[in-house]
Amino acid sequence: MKVFRIIGRSIRDSFKSVFRNFSLSMASVICTTITLVLVAIAIVLTVNVNHITKTMEEELTIVVYAKKGTKEDQVNELEKKIKEIKGIKEVVYKSKEEWKLEMKEYSDTLEVTLDYLDNNPLLDSFIVKVNDVEDLSPIAKQIKKFDGVESANYGEGMVEDIIGVFNVIKTATLVVVVALVLVTAFLISNTIKLTIFSRRNEIEIMRLVGSSNISIKLPFIIEGFLLGIVGSLIPIILTVYGYIIAYEKLGGKVSFGVIEFVKPMPFILYTALILVAIGSIVGMIGSSRAVRKYLKI
């Protein structure tokens, strides 16, 4: 088939010119590699941060303490009122006795102290979970106003701070990645420009003897594509092995509690696909730009 012969020729030509302009090809490949390593880091960070904030959000609770000396029916009344609030997921009652037991288990000093006291100095409480973390603060405020409520706290500030820091990191990586993608496309475009220049006699003859435009352009597009693919190899190997090893070393968990990473499979495969896709697309965008600009046909 004619089409296959033209494509075959294009692939052969594009391989040739990758080697002919070796240093510039290397520069493009290295730039693609650096960009994609950063893209990979960005993806791994973002996905994990999202995963972690989500699990953290699920763990977020409002602890409501009833005022000292509140009677049992008042406590029941309070529970009913809290449950009526919109957006509440779960309300669990935790009596002062339960608190006392838990604390005694927690440390020996506390056990001795609590036993020494005749009265239980602790307060009855509710552990309240909400559907949406955004509602955490307004719901806590609302509960605070109820009769018989001593306090309603949810670790204000800390959560927002963590999410805020993560957002800054995310935005910064995005900016860097976009900038690098542009630089890469530009470098690849320049590489292709050089190829076009070094082959201008050949191109002139091709046009004179009646090569179709697409068969003149195709080798350059393929060359850009190749540069992108080659540039994505190292980042893929790094991310796949890097992530699997890191995940195994950390056992999927960092020692402090709820933080848990995304499992390598199939996440790492999708990431690899994204890297190849970005590499090849950036390569082709770079080469089409060069073809459009320097191959006026």
Add this chain to the structure above:
Amino acid sequence: MRFIQIKNCYKVYKNGVTAIADLTLNVDKGEFVFVIGASGCGKSTLIKMLYREEKPTKGEVLIGGISVGKLRNRTVYKLRRKLGIVFQDFKLLPKLTVYENVAFALECIGMKSKDIRPKVLKALEHVGLKDKTRSFPSELSGGEQQRVCIARAIVNEPKLLICDEPTGNLDPKTSKEIMTVLDTINKDLGTTIVMATHDSEIVNRMKKRVIVLDNGVLVEDHMKGSFKISESV
């Protein structure tokens, strides 16, 4: 229908130079036509309009009934496949052998290498270079290089062969050989040839149709014409 029809054609370049003015001209199949005139009179411009490197500013250029100027950029290649073009500077690829240079034209249009071989050998035979297939352009004389170009131009059996000063870089003896090759192609293959030149000796000896341009205007059109050497040439 005439093979080439040029109707009231003008070419004005972007810088305002009028290279061709109100040119009307017909060429039949199988003709051998010289386009002559002083340097800068518009010969190359006329040639370029034939292979659609330039579009006429006004008027029409028809080849085989197709208005060449109206072709879209991406369909120009279809026209080029039916033409052979030869230039003063040979435009050979230095890293390819004689055979490969000629085969290149057929590879470019996607022909099978099985079909390419006999065509290339036949074309090289026409120009008398069958024993130099493995040589590189740098190993050939100017005349031989030009013959490779002619072989490349006729390898796809075009109906029309366009030559822009093909002997411009060659000495008189070699030029004569090239003209013999072109004449044979015209006679044996029936290929129509339009050749721009300012070599009066060649024109006078060949006794073909001669079209004289002066500042873009057609001033003479002789069958079996000759060409007086004027000072400007």
